[in-house]
Amino acid sequence: MNYEERLQNVSVLGAAGKMGSGILLLTSVELADLSLKPENKGKSFVLNAIDVSDEALTGVMRYLKSQVLKIAEKKIVALRAIYKNRQDLIENSEIIDQYVFDVLSVVRPGTRLEATYESGIIFEAIREDPALKVRIYTQIKENNPNHPWFFTNTSSIPISELDEKAGLGGSIIGFHFYNPPAIQKLVEVIKAKNTLSELEDFALTFAKNLRKIVVPSNDIAGFIGNGHFMRDILYATSQVDLLLKDLSFVEAVYAINKISHEYLIRPMGIFQLIDYVGVDVCSYILSVMNSHLENEELSSTLLNKVLDLGVKGGQYSDGSQKDGFLKYEKGKITGVFDPGKKEYIPVQVIQGKVEEKMGIMPPVLPWKSVVSNPAKEEILKSYFMEIKKSASFGASLTLSYAVNSRQIGLHLVNTKVAFNEKDVNTVLLTGFFHAYGPVNEYVL
Amino acid sequence: MVAGYNTISMGTGRKEFHPKKERPGLEDYIKEAGQGTLKQIGGARYVDECVIGNFMASRFNKQANLAGFFPFIDEGLKGKPAIRVEGACGTGGLALLTGIKSVLAETAEVVLVIGVEVQNTVKAIYGADILAGAGWFKDRKEGHAYFFPGQFSDRAGAYFEKYGRDKTRKAFARWYRNAIENARLCPTAQEYNNTTKDLEACAITEPNGKSFVDHLNVFDCSKVSDGASAIAVVSEEGLKRIGIDKRDAVEIVGWSQVEDDITRKPMEQTELTTFRLAAHEALESAGISADHLGTAEVHDCFTIAGVMAVEAIGLAGIGKGTDFILEGNTARDGKIPINTTGGLIGWGHPTGATGVHQAVTILEQLTGKAGKSQIQITPERPYALSVNMGGNDKTLVAIVYKRG
Incomplete structure (x- = not known):
């Protein structure tokens, strides 16, 4: 089977989820683009969108339509060339409508796993539950005569383990998109011990056609992305504990979130990022990683404590943020959760004390104006010089946070999760939208 | 020609402009510009004829028959002759000429001429x-x-x-x-x-x-713009009627x-x-x-x-x-x-x-x-x-x- 034959029948499992819907969008566009090539005239391309709930699938079709419309509007110049022989399509609006129709026509939403039995490729983006994944892979493998290749979006479970337990004989690869898949440029590609080389070749071609940046990661639980993120979380919570000497819990959380957001020039603070991913998801990833890593204890009593109180974060179906460690109103942080009182304390009540404790901080530019600034390196260099010179408590917190982030990066290289420092930096730059990689010279 | 009036040219670049926020409609621009000129010439009672130039309201705003908006500008224009002209982006010029020709033909001493377009109702594409x-x-x-x-x-x-x-x-x-x-x-x-x-x-x-x-x-x-402009095309006799100095x-x-x-x-x-x-x-x-x-x-x-x-x-x-x-x-x-x-x-x-x-x-x-x-x-x-x-x-x- 060549590249296009493989893609003539594809399934996405967990298609209505946050990651699955993004993978569905990117794949449906790639399949439709293939189907519109003159040489593929007459060939059918099918994308099964599978999830457990009909309601969620209806929602995902709406999401798909709105996103494909945006994509079509953006690439109208190319679309006019693609449809140039369609004399009935004259205006941009007609061409755009046709393209949206052509992309959506590729997609077959449904709740039955049987739809996957004819697929050549299975994208799996279901819950981070090894047993569930293995059960589903096994069932598909037993019923699908085409020896399908499995692309798992797992962000923490070793691929070799899934391969062995499901008996896939190397027909699997880790293909880890970042959230949201349609926007984040990064795909972490993880080969299992026995991953077929032709499967790897296909994966790299597919990623390239999706215009993604590929970073290879070794098959060690958590890989590069979560390898950094989870350890960053644990550092943040340890810092909160230290601050409790002088600050209340909500003040400490607010302070560390502010440090890791504004003063580290990141797109969001660490507690906001935990909420974005979901407290439950983070906690689960930690437990999966912990079960695979020796000599290191990866668990957070703080995350488990707030989870027990029902604080989960994550997003509503319209994409807006649910409350987690922090409370949000129209995307802005307005409060911090107090587990003792079981309520959110308004930011106004907290920030005065925190700012006093931080002391006078060097001026800092917002992430947005640094991230794509051509003079980024100079800006960062002189900013971190100021941080190092400053005697304020906030500056020392900032510096040690950045130094720890660097150490995590180096740890990932030393423990052979990442092949090199550059790969670690690329993951943080393109999967987390950081303005600079953790392994840098600024903080030395 | 006398008594010119321009509304703001609204669209990207203006501080007030936000693509997702509600904005004035076609009729608002017509009214603002029309009243702007009427005020300077002493009111609708002096107007003999009206001309409105518009290119594509039929598609941008799903609106045709724009001459019908003159009495909406001022009730005093009800019952007076009005016409809409179109010549793509040259519409405004044609509207002016239509007014000029009426004056030259001596069918009118004072013609109210408006040009209008509201385009930000759709994306640029x-x-x-x-x-x-x-x-x-x-x-x-x-x-x-x-x-x-x-x-x-x-x-x-x-x-x-x-x-x-x-x-x-x-x-x-x-x-x-x-x-x-x-x-x-x-x-x-x-x-x-x-x-x-x-x-x-x-x-x-x-x-x-x-x-x-x-x-x-x-x-x-x-630019992609929303806006209207108005002016009065007036004969020498008309100038006397509205009391405006030639200068x-x-x-x-x-x-x-x-x-x-x-x-x-x-x-x-x-x-x-x-x-x-x-x-x-x-x-x-x-x-x-x-x-x-x-x-x-x-x-x-x-x-x-x-x-x-x-x-x-x-x-x-x-x-x-x-x-x-x-x-x-x-x-x-x-x-x-x-x-x-x-x-x-x-x-x-x-x-x-x-x-x-x-x-x-x-x-x-x-x-x-x-x-x-x-x-x-x-x-x-x-x-x-x-x-x-x-x-x-x-x-x-x-x-x-x-x-x-």
């Missing part, structure tokens, strides 16, 4: 479909996604080839800078709030044919209206031949030459059109428009300041209103009421010219003015 109606629909299929930018990009490409790319692009950038600097002096201009420091550096950005057109970038293009009016001393075949491709990509004919006829009918012009408002829907307009008027020889611009002659302190409130690139381009807006700007300049954008009009060069163009050099209206 769909707006391009609508505006493509200014060309022949049978050419649409083979045309660019951004149809008119595509047409003028082809002209720019031909001009590059014939006269050199670098210098031409530098002249485009200078044209853009002049437009924005002028717009910054006019509170109703769409680029009034523009704070870019190095305008020419910004304008020289390489065009990207993959996402837009091959030879023009977005700075080379006029506060401009006299129409010459005009021309020229049409070319919409189904034909341009004879020469590097020249605006119909534009040239209209400008020359208008100057001839006024009995003057281009050397007598103190200012001009030209239809710079794209920078390349600005360059070719300078040549078509006769200010510079064929292929010499770029030098003329780069030497500073068209800047506000130059030999002949052009588009003194920013033109279509700086002030804005509410398509059906543009021709009227040109007349309002000239009225203000010649009568000394242009506020911060006022230029000096010398006795040696007391005339002004406006040239309004519909389609790709198809529907042309040129008017020569002088202070009354």
Whole structure:
């Protein structure tokens, strides 16, 4: 089977989820683009969108339509060339409508796993539950005569383990998109011990056609992305504990979130990022990683404590943020959760004390104006010089946070999760939208 | 002509503009502009006839029969004759001429003329479909996604080839800078709030044919605008009736209206031949030459059109428009300041209103009421010219003015 034959029948499992819907969008566009090539005239391309709930699938079709419309509007110049022989399509609006129709026509939403039995490729983006994944892979493998290749979006479970337990004989690869898949440029590609080389070749071609940046990661639980993120979380919570000497819990959380957001020039603070991913998801990833890593204890009593109180974060179906460690109103942080009182304390009540404790901080530019600034390196260099010179408590917190982030990066290289420092930096730059990689010279 | 009024040219660039927020509608712009002029002439009772120019409200706003909005402006206009005219982006010029002809035919002493367009109801990519109606629909299929930018990009490409790319692009950038600097002096201009420091550096950005057109970038293009302009076309008798001094009016001393075949491709990509004919006829009918012009408002829907307009008027020889611009002659302190409130690139381009807006700007300049954008009009060069163009050099209206 060549590249296009493989893609003539594809399934996405967990298609209505946050990651699955993004993978569905990117794949449906790639399949439709293939189907519109003159040489593929007459060939059918099918994308099964599978999830457990009909309601969620209806929602995902709406999401798909709105996103494909945006994509079509953006690439109208190319679309006019693609449809140039369609004399009935004259205006941009007609061409755009046709393209949206052509992309959506590729997609077959449904709740039955049987739809996957004819697929050549299975994208799996279901819950981070090894047993569930293995059960589903096994069932598909037993019923699908085409020896399908499995692309798992797992962000923490070793691929070799899934391969062995499901008996896939190397027909699997880790293909880890970042959230949201349609926007984040990064795909972490993880080969299992026995991953077929032709499967790897296909994966790299597919990623390239999706215009993604590929970073290879070794098959060690958590890989590069979560390898950094989870350890960053644990550092943040340890810092909160230290601050409790002088600050209340909500003040400490607010302070560390502010440090890791504004003063580290990141797109969001660490507690906001935990909420974005979901407290439950983070906690689960930690437990999966912990079960695979020796000599290191990866668990957070703080995350488990707030989870027990029902604080989960994550997003509503319209994409807006649910409350987690922090409370949000129209995307802005307005409060911090107090587990003792079981309520959110308004930011106004907290920030005065925190700012006093931080002391006078060097001026800092917002992430947005640094991230794509051509003079980024100079800006960062002189900013971190100021941080190092400053005697304020906030500056020392900032510096040690950045130094720890660097150490995590180096740890990932030393423990052979990442092949090199550059790969670690690329993951943080393109999967987390950081303005600079953790392994840098600024903080030395 | 007297009593000019411009609404704000609304769209990207204006602080008030947010694509997702509700904005004034077609009727609001018509009402504001109409009342603006009526107030200056003493009210609706003095109006004999009404003309409204609009290009594509039928698609942008799903609205036709626009003459019906005159009584909505003022109840005093109910029962009076009113007409709507259309000639793509040359609509405003046609509306003015319709008023002028009524006065010359002595069927009216006072004509209220309004031009209006509200285009931000759709995204630019769909707006391009609508505006493509200014060309022949049978050419649409083979045309660019951004149809008119595509047409003028082809002209720019031909001009590059014939006269050199670098210098031409530098002249485009200078044209853009002049437009924005002028717009910054006019509170109703769409680029009034523009704070870019190095305008020419910004304008020289390489065009990207993959996402837009091959030879023009977005700075080379006029704006997508909502707006209306109004003016009163009045006979000498009418001036007495409304009690306005001649010195506060401009006299129409010459005009021309020229049409070319919409189904034909341009004879020469590097020249605006119909534009040239209209400008020359208008100057001839006024009995003057281009050397007598103190200012001009030209239809710079794209920078390349600005360059070719300078040549078509006769200010510079064929292929010499770029030098003329780069030497500073068209800047506000130059030999002949052009588009003194920013033109279509700086002030804005509410398509059906543009021709009227040109007349309002000239009225203000010649009568000394242009506020911060006022230029000096010398006795040696007391005339002004406006040239309004519909389609790709198809529907042309040129008017020569002088202070009354």
